[in-house]
Structures are given as C-alpha cells and as structure tokens.
Amino acid sequence: MAFYDGLFRVLGLEDWCGGGDSAAPLSMADLLSQNSGEDSGGPIFPFPSLDNLSESCSGISQTRDLTKGIEDSFLAAKPALKTVLDPITQPLSWMLDGALWLFASIPWWIMIPLLVFISWKASRSVAVTIFVAFSILLLAFVDHYDVAMQTLSIIFVCTGISILLGVPIGIAMSKSNRLQKAIVPVLDLLQTLPTFVYLIPLIFLFSVTESKLYGIAIILYAIVPVIRLTDLGIRLVDKDVIEAANAFGMNSNQKLVKVELPLALPNIMAGVNQTIMMSLAMVVIASLVSAPGLGVNVLRGIRNLELGVGIVAGIGIVLLAVILDRVSKAALSRVDMTHKTH
Amino acid sequence: MTDQPKVRLRGLYKIFGPRDKEMMTHVTAGMGKPELLEKHKHVLGLQDINVDMQAGEITVVMGLSGSGKSTLIRHLNRLIEPTAGEILVDGEDVMKLNAVDLRQRRQKKMSMVFQKFALLPHRTVLENAAMALEVQGVDKAEREKEGMKWLARVGLEGYENHYPAQLSGGMQQRVGIARALTSNSDIMLMDEAFSALDPLIRTDMQNLLLELQTELHKTIIFITHDLDEALKLADHLVILKDGAVVQQGEPQGILLNPADPYIEDFVSDINRARVLRVRSVMQPLDAGQSFAGDVQLNDNLESLIAVSGGDTSKTYRVMEDGEAVGQLDMRDLVKALVPRVSSSEAK
Numbered sequence A: 001m002a003f004y005d006g007l008f009r010v011l012g013l014e015d016w017c018g019g020g021d022s023a024a025p026l027s028m029a030d031l032l033s034q035n036s037g038e039d040s041g042g043p044i045f046p047f048p049s050l051d052n053l054s055e056s057c058s059g060i061s062q063t064r065d066l067t068k069g070i071e072d073s074f075l076a077a078k079p080a081l082k083t084v085l086d087p088i089t090q091p092l093s094w095m096l097d098g099a100l101w102l103f104a105s106i107p108w109w110i111m112i113p114l115l116v117f118i119s120w121k122a123s124r125s126v127a128v129t130i131f132v133a134f135s136i137l138l139l140a141f142v143d144h145y146d147v148a149m150q151t152l153s154i155i156f157v158c159t160g161i162s163i164l165l166g167v168p169i170g171i172a173m174s175k176s177n178r179l180q181k182a183i184v185p186v187l188d189l190l191q192t193l194p195t196f197v198y199l200i201p202l203i204f205l206f207s208v209t210e211s212k213l214y215g216i217a218i219i220l221y222a223i224v225p226v227i228r229l230t231d232l233g234i235r236l237v238d239k240d241v242i243e244a245a246n247a248f249g250m251n252s253n254q255k256l257v258k259v260e261l262p263l264a265l266p267n268i269m270a271g272v273n274q275t276i277m278m279s280l281a282m283v284v285i286a287s288l289v290s291a292p293g294l295g296v297n298v299l300r301g302i303r304n305l306e307l308g309v310g311i312v313a314g315i316g317i318v319l320l321a322v323i324l325d326r327v328s329k330a331a332l333s334r335v336d337m338t339h340k341t342h
Numbered sequence B: 001m002t003d004q005p006k007v008r009l010r011g012l013y014k015i016f017g018p019r020d021k022e023m024m025t026h027v028t029a030g031m032g033k034p035e036l037l038e039k040h041k042h043v044l045g046l047q048d049i050n051v052d053m054q055a056g057e058i059t060v061v062m063g064l065s066g067s068g069k070s071t072l073i074r075h076l077n078r079l080i081e082p083t084a085g086e087i088l089v090d091g092e093d094v095m096k097l098n099a100v101d102l103r104q105r106r107q108k109k110m111s112m113v114f115q116k117f118a119l120l121p122h123r124t125v126l127e128n129a130a131m132a133l134e135v136q137g138v139d140k141a142e143r144e145k146e147g148m149k150w151l152a153r154v155g156l157e158g159y160e161n162h163y164p165a166q167l168s169g170g171m172q173q174r175v176g177i178a179r180a181l182t183s184n185s186d187i188m189l190m191d192e193a194f195s196a197l198d199p200l201i202r203t204d205m206q207n208l209l210l211e212l213q214t215e216l217h218k219t220i221i222f223i224t225h226d227l228d229e230a231l232k233l234a235d236h237l238v239i240l241k242d243g244a245v246v247q248q249g250e251p252q253g254i255l256l257n258p259a260d261p262y263i264e265d266f267v268s269d270i271n272r273a274r275v276l277r278v279r280s281v282m283q284p285l286d287a288g289q290s291f292a293g294d295v296q297l298n299d300n301l302e303s304l305i306a307v308s309g310g311d312t313s314k315t316y317r318v319m320e321d322g323e324a325v326g327q328l329d330m331r332d333l334v335k336a337l338v339p340r341v342s343s344s345e346a347k
C-alpha cells in the first residue's frame, strides 16, 4: 500500500519490520485525510523520510518519536542537571528579585535624581545628562516609571554579572591561544542562535516562575561582546610596551594590572556598551518567559492587539536604549587612556 | 672593579623556529642563513657570537637591517632565549637564573631604552620615569623623588605631569632614558634608541648620552645601523652581518683596517677627516724632528687640516696633558683619508 513496501521486501527486511502497518500510529496528515473520507493518494514519489518509511515498516520510528525521545532524555537528565545548576544559579534569582525590589521601593524623588547624578558622573556631559533627566521624567509622566525601573534593574544586574564573568574569561582567552580556539565557537553559537531558541532548554530546566530563568537567558546572550572585546583589547596592546614591561622585570600580575588592562580599557568599555544594549534587547524578549518590565507591555500590545499600549512601551524601550547607549558611550570616550587629544 | 668584562657572550647561537635545537647540527656543520631558511624553514638569527663588553664603556653593535642586532641585545636580559651559548653578566650565567631571579636581574641590573620609546601611554611622564622603581616596590615618595631627579637631568623639568603623547619624539625618548636611569642599573641596553628621531634632535641626544656617560660610567650596549652614530659613541664597535660578527674592536682601528669588503663598503662613505683622530694616525716621537706646532691627541683630522692650511709638508707634535706623546706627518694624514678599497674595485 505505501510507497516503500516494495523496497523493504526487496531488502528482505519484512520480518524485522513486523507485519501489520496498522500497528504504527497514524500521522496527522493521515488522520486528517481519513476524517475527510478520501483515500490519500499522496505524491507519486514521496521523500524517504522517517514518517513515510515507517508507513511501510513499523520497525522504523516516526519523527514525532524522535522529538519525544529528545524530550524524554531531557526530562531524564533534568534532575541531575537541576541538582548541579540550581544551587549555582540560585544567587542570580536572589539578585534579580532583590534589584527589582530595591528599584521599586526607592521612592521616585530619590531614584530619578540618583539616576541623573549617575549619568552625570559617568558621562560628564551636560547634554547627555539633560537628555537622561528628560527621558525618565517623560516615562514617569505617562505612568511607565515602574515598568521602566523593572527593566532597568534587570539590565543592571545582568550587565554587572556579565562583566564580572566576561572580563576574567576574556583575560584568560587572551593568555591562551588554545582556550581562545575552544571558546570562540561557543561565543559564535551564542551570538548566532536566534534568541528564542535558547529559551527552550532553559524553560525545561527552570520553572517559569523563577527569575533566574530570564536572567540566564539574558546573560548568555549579552556576555558575548564583553568577552570578545576584552580578549581583543588585551591582544591588541602594543607589543613594544609589553616588551618594555618585561624588560623592567614586571611579573604577569603587574603586567596585567599596570599595562594590559588600562590599555585594553577602551575596548573593554566598548564591549560593556554592547553588552548593555544586548541585555536590553533580550530583556524585552525575555518577557515571554515572565521577565517583568516594558517588554510585558509590548507583549500585551501584540497579544491583545492593543496598538497604543505596545507603541508607548516600544517608545519607552527606545528611550531607555538611547539613554544607556549615550551614557556608556560618553563614559567610553572619557577613558581614552592615551591622552592623545589634550 | 676587576678586569673581567661586564658582559660576555660566548658561542651564542639563535635559530628562530620550532625545532631550533635540532637545526644546530646543520648550522655547526656550516649551513648558512639562506640555505637553512630554504631547506628547513628556520631563520638563523645569530651565529657564534663572542663579544666582551667592558664595564663603563659604550659597546656599539652595528649592522644593516635584519643582521640580528635586536636579537643580540635581547639576549642580554633574556627577552629572547638563545639556542646555544653562554651569556655571562658579571661572570654569572644568565641562563642559569630562574624566573624570579631573572626578573630581579631585569629590575636592578639592566635597563632598556627602545626605538619606539615604549612608554606607558596612560601614565604621566613622572609615573613613566618612576616605573622601574615602582616595579621594584619602592614607595611612592621615594620613587617620585628619583624620577624628578632624572627627568631634570635629561632636561624635562616642568613636564612631569604631561602624558607621553603630548611630547615630541625627542622628549619622549628623554623620558625613556630617564626611566632607564631611574632604575639605577649599571647596564643600559639601547636598541636603536635614536633612530626614530630627526637628525638635529638625534645629535642632541647623542651629546646628552655622552655627557651622562662621562658622569655615570654605565656599561652601555648601543644598537644602531648608522655608522656616524656608531663612530661617535663607540668605545668598542661590533659589526654584525647575517647574524655573525664580521669585525669588532676599537672604531678607529676598524676604520683604518676594515677586515672585509662588507665593512669597507660601510666605511667608505663617511667623512673620515671628522671621525679619525690624531691618536690613530700618529707615529712615535722622532728625536731631532722640528715641528710646525702642537696638536692634541684627541683632535680630529679635520681640525688639523684647518690648522695646517692644507700644507702637507708639515709635521706636528702630538700632546697629551701637556706632554709630547708622538708626532704626526701631514702626509700620513692624507693617506689615512683615502679609504682602502680592495676587492670591490679589484673585481
């Protein structure tokens, strides 16, 4: 009846296949065609896919068995993974919850001046500072202050952790070509995978109610540039200067602290800037897995077709993005350590 | 101070490449640089270097680009590891030092001045000058005092708080020299230290170095590809070619008696009258000789030609500290001015 019956007969695999093809569960397409009452003719020469082959030979499993198998093995591995990963990642939940709580509980009349003050300290630019103040006040005026602060607090925590982990990884990479060769493909993978894709295994591992779920997703995505640029920055440090450091008898710690890191700082800061921007991009997507903040409103706009809600939240995200970018870029331009422009 | 040389290189070989030790057999069997590169993809950097560098002298290593000068000087503080041979500093084999001792040695015993200055761009001039002491763990007040002292000595008073990028090349190299001097080491390694500077500044810096040297008596190893610079600074001149020493000795001697055509080519272009000195061409004092006048031992021939008005028939008495030490016939002087060109013209 099925196209490949003949093939298995010729190969003499009938016995292995088992007799009745009725034993195999029906595919969705078959079910549909049965329901509609017509016999499915199908294409003349169907592709030998798992589903088509198993029609002729029930010994071959269907694709849905494959996906089921993957799911099962994941579920089987889950307890073991959880016992390892849960304690390690638990502090992340605490930090995120703590930051959310902190940003929410500081009254606006302290928080807004504080943020403006931080922008001033970081950028030393009047224009940037005024823009920051204006943007936050505008967000607050349209009642988006709370959600914006939620987004901001998540970004602070995730960027902070990304830097804390990323800079040492970058340093280690710059010191060892072998480590670099091993890590670069991982970084490429993290950067090229569509962001939705690595939400999937994370959802399996952690429950959606835990904040670390979106924390991990954001950090995995955002940590890449700071690692890359730390590595690059240190490798780009002038060889002559390193030689001078060696000639004057510096040990490797002194070289790192007194020469390499200061000279790599502009690159590292460029990495931090990108990390901040990528955290913001991801925190919006992570609202799919219960990350609070402006992304939730965007999601609401999409789900309920509430155009206005979505657009206002979208503009809020743009404002946050511009603020974060301007402030971190202004800070970046201040750390030009070579003092060429004086 | 004993008679032993401050720095002594014995049978030093350097081959660049992953299997440098194996290549030694080929090189000792007489394989040359081009052949080694072609057959085995290894670069012969230095071959059989034997040089003694005396304390308190300026040893100049000269050679064309790629002759291995930088490679040679970097062996002294082991920024490059030799393939074979001994490096003795104060009679002690540098190769036997462990990492900690080596660092100690680099901090206290040898300082280095670089062609491209290699200052720390994020530090002020003073912080750069004090860097060597900072590495040694000297406290801030003390090292800044030393730094200020040497900056003033090289003529950079008032620039302490500038950053290197705000200074001209010549001033940056003064910082480089101050940094080397601050470390208070008795050996100074200078790799083409003045090559990146324009001619006038370069002359200034050479004079500064000579002036410092009369006062400090460091052991200086100076790299250059410029013969005029070499002749001006050198107490001992080492000429490298393709990683091998072709001639070494007192510079005036090399000038008058070049050992091979390579060096003849080298020395044929320079103004000999300005470089050669009376002491190199004078003869022993001849009793009963009448003299047209007195000249000093270290006068150069140019000044003597001016004094004689170009008259080659005269003979002068050579004086040192008020005592007659020899005589100089103007005809000898003229002969010395003609560079000896043997093989290249003979061909």
Ligand SMILES: Nc1ncnc2c1ncn2[C@@H]1O[C@H](COP(=O)(O)OP(=O)(O)OP(=O)(O)O)[C@@H](O)[C@H]1O
Pocket (backbone or CB within 6 Å): B016, B017, B043, B044, B045, B063, B064, B065, B066, B067, B068, B069, B070, B071, B072, B225
């Ligand atoms: N790390 C290395 N690997 C391979 N070959 C090298 C290396 N360093 C130097 N060499 C080779 O060794 C030779 C000597 O180089 P070196 O830098 O010592 O020359 P130099 O006399 O200082 O020249 P320059 O005047 O251009 O500075 C050159 O042929 C160079 O190509």
Ligand SMILES: [Mg+2]
Pocket (backbone or CB within 6 Å): B069, B070, B071, B192
């Ligand atoms: Mg060189």
